[in-house]
Amino acid sequence: MAPRKRLVVWQGLMVSLLCGAGLTGCNTSTTESGGGSGGGGASALRGSVELDGSSTVYPISEAAASAFGEKYPNVKATVGVSGTGGGFKRFVRGEVDVSNASRPIKWEEHLQCAEVSPTVQYLELPVAYDGLTIVVNPANDWVDQITVEQLQEIYLEGGGVQTWKDLNPAWPDGKIQVYSPGTDSGTFDFFREVMIGSGEGRSMRKDMSTNEDDNVLVTGVAGDKNSIGFFGASYYFNNKEKLKAVPVVNPSSGQAVLPSPEAVESGEYAPLSRPLFIYVNVNSLKRPEMQRFVEFYLDRAAEFAVQVDYVGLSEDVSERVKEHFRKKTIGTHFWTPEGEKREGGLLEVFTTENAVPVQG
Amino acid sequence: MSPMAPFDEMTSAANVVIHDDERMKAVERPVAGRRRRNQIFLTTCWVTALLSLLILLVLLSAIFWQGFQHFDIRFLYAPPHPDPDQAGVWPAVWGTVWLCAICGVVTLPLGVATAIFLEEYPPRNWWAKKLHSFIQLNIANLAGVPSVVYGILGLTAFVNMFGLFGSEANPKMQIGVVYSDQYLTAGDEVVLVPAEGPSAPSRPLETGMAAEYANGNDMVLNVIGPEDPLPEDQELLRRTLRSDATGGRISDTTWYYVRLPFGRGVLAGGLTLMLVVLPVLIISTQEALRAVPNSLREGALGMGCTRWQMIYKITLPAAMPGIMTGSILAMSRAIGEAAPLLMIAGIVFIKFAPDNLMDDFTALPLQIYNWAQRPQESFHQVAASGIIVLLVVLLAFNGLAIFLRQRFQKPLS
Numbered sequence: 001m002a003p004r005k006r007l008v009v010w011q012g013l014m015v016s017l018l019c020g021a022g023l024t025g026c027n028t029s030t031t032e033s034g035g036g037s038g039g040g041g042a043s044a045l046r047g048s049v050e051l052d053g054s055s056t057v058y059p060i061s062e063a064a065a066s067a068f069g070e071k072y073p074n075v076k077a078t079v080g081v082s083g084t085g086g087g088f089k090r091f092v093r094g095e096v097d098v099s100n101a102s103r104p105i106k107w108e109e110h111l112q113c114a115e116v117s118p119t120v121q122y123l124e125l126p127v128a129y130d131g132l133t134i135v136v137n138p139a140n141d142w143v144d145q146i147t148v149e150q151l152q153e154i155y156l157e158g159g160g161v162q163t164w165k166d167l168n169p170a171w172p173d174g175k176i177q178v179y180s181p182g183t184d185s186g187t188f189d190f191f192r193e194v195m196i197g198s199g200e201g202r203s204m205r206k207d208m209s210t211n212e213d214d215n216v217l218v219t220g221v222a223g224d225k226n227s228i229g230f231f232g233a234s235y236y237f238n239n240k241e242k243l244k245a246v247p248v249v250n251p252s253s254g255q256a257v258l259p260s261p262e263a264v265e266s267g268e269y270a271p272l273s274r275p276l277f278i279y280v281n282v283n284s285l286k287r288p289e290m291q292r293f294v295e296f297y298l299d300r301a302a303e304f305a306v307q308v309d310y311v312g313l314s315e316d317v318s319e320r321v322k323e324h325f326r327k328k329t330i331g332t333h334f335w336t337p338e339g340e341k342r343e344g345g346l347l348e349v350f351t352t353e354n355a356v357p358v359q360g
Numbered sequence: 361m362s363p364m365a366p367f368d369e370m371t372s373a374a375n376v377v378i379h380d381d382e383r384m385k386a387v388e389r390p391v392a393g394r395r396r397r398n399q400i401f402l403t404t405c406w407v408t409a410l411l412s413l414l415i416l417l418v419l420l421s422a423i424f425w426q427g428f429q430h431f432d433i434r435f436l437y438a439p440p441h442p443d444p445d446q447a448g449v450w451p452a453v454w455g456t457v458w459l460c461a462i463c464g465v466v467t468l469p470l471g472v473a474t475a476i477f478l479e480e481y482p483p484r485n486w487w488a489k490k491l492h493s494f495i496q497l498n499i500a501n502l503a504g505v506p507s508v509v510y511g512i513l514g515l516t517a518f519v520n521m522f523g524l525f526g527s528e529a530n531p532k533m534q535i536g537v538v539y540s541d542q543y544l545t546a547g548d549e550v551v552l553v554p555a556e557g558p559s560a561p562s563r564p565l566e567t568g569m570a571a572e573y574a575n576g577n578d579m580v581l582n583v584i585g586p587e588d589p590l591p592e593d594q595e596l597l598r599r600t601l602r603s604d605a606t607g608g609r610i611s612d613t614t615w616y617y618v619r620l621p622f623g624r625g626v627l628a629g630g631l632t633l634m635l636v637v638l639p640v641l642i643i644s645t646q647e648a649l650r651a652v653p654n655s656l657r658e659g660a661l662g663m664g665c666t667r668w669q670m671i672y673k674i675t676l677p678a679a680m681p682g683i684m685t686g687s688i689l690a691m692s693r694a695i696g697e698a699a700p701l702l703m704i705a706g707i708v709f710i711k712f713a714p715d716n717l718m719d720d721f722t723a724l725p726l727q728i729y730n731w732a733q734r735p736q737e738s739f740h741q742v743a744a745s746g747i748i749v750l751l752v753v754l755l756a757f758n759g760l761a762i763f764l765r766q767r768f769q770k771p772l773s
Contacts, residue, residue: 044550044574047542047610052706055733062709063442069711074574078720079709081730086706095529213733215740238735287608288544307442309735 045072047289052080053087053100054186056232057276059308060128061100064297067304071296075289084186088279094120097284098294101277102130102186103193104334107341114360121282121330121358125298125321126346128305128312131259132191132272133236135243139225142171145256147249148271152195154178154228157205164226178205179220179229182212191230194271218242230272233259234309248272264311267345275346276310282330298322317346324352331357423751427744435745439711440727444738447731449749454713455626455721456695456753462630462717463637463694468687471638474499475645480671503639511703514632519704521621528623530559536617536716540572541607546590547598550574551581555609562607617716624705625718632700637690644689648682649675677768684765688758695754698725724750 049068051061058081065077082090084101091099092112105124113120134151136143142164150167153159154176164171181187188204196202211217214231221229222242236245236259247256250270263269278297284290297304298321302312313321323329333354334342342349430444438448478496483489516522525532540552541562552572553563563569569581582596586604591597622628652675660670676683707722708730714721724746731743 042544042548042550045542045544046550046552046574047608055730058708058730059442059734062440065709066440066442066711069439076712076720077709078707080706081708082702082706095527214735215733232735235735238737286606287610288542288550289608289610304442 042288042292043072044074045289045292046074047287048076048078049098049290049293050078050080050096051098051100051278052082052090052096053098054084054102054276055081056084056102056130056186057100057127057278059234060276060301060304060310061098061278061297063304063307064293064300067300068293068296072289072292075293077293083184084189085184091122091279091281092116092120094118094281094283097281097290099279101279102274103190104277105279105332107335107339110332110335110356110358113358118283119358119360123280123282123285123294123325123328123330124332124334124355125278125280125294125325126275126313126317126350127278127297127301127321128276128310129264129273130276130310131233131264131269132187132230132274133233133259134228134230134246134248134272135221135236136228136246137221137223137225138242138244140244142168143246145247145249148195148251151248155180155191155195155204155208157203159205174226177220177224177227178208179217179227180204180208180210181214181217181231182210185212187214187230187232190274191272233264233311237309261306261311265314267347270345273311275313282328285328294325298325313346317350320350324350324355327352329355331355423744423747426741427746427748430738430741431745431748435742436749440709440722444736444742447739447742449724449727449746451710451713452722452724452727452746453749453753455629455710455723456725456750458626458714458721459630459633459701459723460691460695460753460757462627463633464687464691466631467634467638467641467690467694470634471641471687471690472645472683474638475642475649476671476676478642479646479649480667480675499639499642503643506699507636507697508699508703510632510635511700513635514628514700515703518622518628518631519624523621525620528619528621531619531621531623534617534619536614537619538612539609540612542610543601543605543607545598546600546602547594549598551579551599551601552610553581553607558609558611562609565601565603565605613716613718615716617718619718623718624707624720625716626714626721627717629701629704629721629723632704633694633697636697636700637694640693641686641690644686645679645683648679648686651682652678680768681765684761684768688761691757691761692754695750695757696725698723698729701726724753 049065051065058079061079065079069075069077079100080087080096084099084103087096087099087101088105088109090096092109092115094116099122105122113122134146153161153167155178161167161176163173163175165173180191183204188210192204196204209217209220211220214235217229217231218235218239221227222239228246236243245258247258248269249256250268252270253268255268257263257269259269259273264273267273278294280290280294285294298318301321302318305312312318329352333350333356335356336342337356342354434446435448436453437450438446439451440449441447474495478492483492519528539555539557539560541555543551543553545551550573552574553565553569554571555562565581565583567581567583569583571579571581573579579599582591582600583603584590584600586602588602591600622631656674656678657670660674661667665673701723705721706726707720708726710720710722712719728743728746728750731739731746734740
């Protein structure tokens with residue numbers, strides 16, 4: 001307690017000195033009825049902000065927590081990486097203030113929020129986009145675009161595709177080496193949901209090389225002519241010379257699109273672009289430092305996202321997110337009150353009417 | 361007897377060998393063969409030894425080559441940062457030092473005492489024998505358990521304490537903490553109102569209530585209704601709160617802050633690491649004690665020592681080098697563990713070093729793992745720099761142990 005208090009006193013002193021120099025005589029009456037003077041204004045805020053969850057969202061949240069810490073040096077902001085599922089596990093018990101998530105909350109997780117006391121009501125706030133990139137070896141000169149159906153055939157267990165020739169008779173007869181992020185990651189979950197769905201007996205193929213560390217996938221694909229893999233676009237942007245990104249055919253427009261920031265932001269790069277979220281516990285927002293933190297995060301989310309090679313939200317979505325925060329629109333937008341999944345892009349799904357609060 | 365007698369015996373013995381030509385021939389060829397095999401084995405040993413050295417050299421030079429591009433003094437003092445050029449390891453180094461200190465202080469006495477019990481106090485009756493072999497079997501098994509499993513155990517046993525003492529946010533017992541409600545006044549000033557406990561209801565706000573500014577100065581609140589106009593006076597405005605303002609509960613902890621359950625603090629982390637390294641330490645200490653010749657023990661007992669005197673004065677000093685080596689190995693393992701810590705806390709971004717045993721922490725292996733996973737190449741260099749720091753911390757701990765070993769080593773004779 002003592003050292004921090006001393007620090008605070010120091011800062012107070014500096015600030016009052018500055019004030020004294022700037023506004024000579026203005027502050028002379030501070031002590032007559034109110035006791036001693038304050039100092040530092042809101043930047044003297046104390047307390048803690050605890051974030052946990054996805055390692056995909058981590059870089060953005062780290063940027064936010066770091067910049068916030070410079071503005072409010074006495075607030076202890078910590079960011080953990082328990083994975084999206086691990087983060088939600090703690091979040092639904094009210095143990096953390098913010099859950100970083102690379103996928104929307106699951107319906108079971110949503111229901112679990114009601115099982116604790118006090119009930120965890122939350123704000124669901126998208127902060128950035130990530131475009132999953134399909135990559136092949138640069139020596140692979142036959143694939144110049146790929147369709148969702150072809151990806152499904154490659155990644156589905158029992159999809160029957162073993163060689164490139166199986167996909168397209170014009171392609172060579174090499175056995176496809178399939179790479180995928182680890183099965184615990186939100187990235188894997190998202191890809192499976194988009195490509196494979198959750199139908200009976202449908203699962204990702206078992207003979208893939210999986211790894212929790214996406215850098216290992218980069219090395220794997222870069223070293224094998226017949227390989228294919230997928231991961232977050234930031235890993236492709238940082239390894240452009242080692243990998244070749246494959247344009248994915250947008251099912252509705254029929255255009256083959258590369259995951260450029262513009263294509264991801266405009267929604268043209270479908271269906272493999274996904275929003276990244278923070279989930280904020282509403283009880284925590286009573287605390288002034290939390291209120292400030294989320295405000296700060298949303299204000300500068302686009303900047304932070306670009307800083308760490310993600311894609312910022314478009315202006316209209318970002319405005320809507322801030323409005324949700326201001327009006328405290330609680331609950332999830334990705335499930336109906338009956339627990340049915342809502343499909344569609346952020347612009348259609350993320351609306352005030354779609355918000356389903358926790359019942360409890 | 362003349363002094364020449366031994367010489368005579370020797371020469372006669374030599375004569376016997378030399379004259380025994382036939383036997384000589386019979387063993388000559390096998391000797392050559394055995395010599396060759398001996399040479400081959402020796403060479404194999406050299407090659408493997410050099411190979412492992414070479415691998416180590418390649419690893420180290422790769423790390424140093426990558427790491428020194430980023431390494432500077434600022435790296436040691438800075439907290440983690442989203443910009444790789446500004447990222448540092450300060451909180452992680454302190455987290456690791458705290459963890460190792462806690463782990464060492466708890467593990468060494470516990471491990472050595474267990475080994476002494478198992479080795480020096482042989483069981484005397486049937487029940488004791490069963491208990492003895494049961495403990496022995498368990499320790500041998502535990503040494504092979506993956507460390508993640510210990511992480512889960514630590515989470516239940518230390519972080520949550522089986523739910524016996526409430527939760528981390530609302531602990532049943534704590535010492536060394538003061539709670540207050542933090543408000544932001546209409547004049548954007550931070551004001552603290554004392555509160556009873558972590559989840560006690562806030563005090564109702566009223567004009568004239570005593571409170572504190574964030575810098576510790578006393579002040580008196582001015583409370584107005586939710587719809588009332590704000591006061592014009594700047595000084596008054598800075599003390600003004602609306603009656604429906606909600607405060608945030610914050611805590612001020614002292615250096616001796618303790619709570620039950622321990623929560624996700626550095627103490628729980630250190631104790632979890634203790635679980636990981638305890639079996640290793642017990643087994644190596646047992647080996648060291650076993651290597652002490654029994655004649656020493658018998659001599660001590662024969663001189664009238666009690667068992668404890670024998671252990672304290674004879675066995676332990678004789679086994680000390682072995683025990684120290686075991687401790688070094690155990691602590692080195694503790695320093696490098698990431699998996700159990702990921703279960704306990706998994707915090708990677710934190711700007712502060714721990715202030716007390718319950719404080720949040722991160723550790724070097726977690727930090728390095730996170731950097732190595734990032735897509736940006738420059739973060740991989742940061743990770744390499746982190747590894748250099750980890751190596752230095754490791755060598756520092758080992759150096760200390762070696763120094764202690766030299767200091768306390770007593771010759772057996």
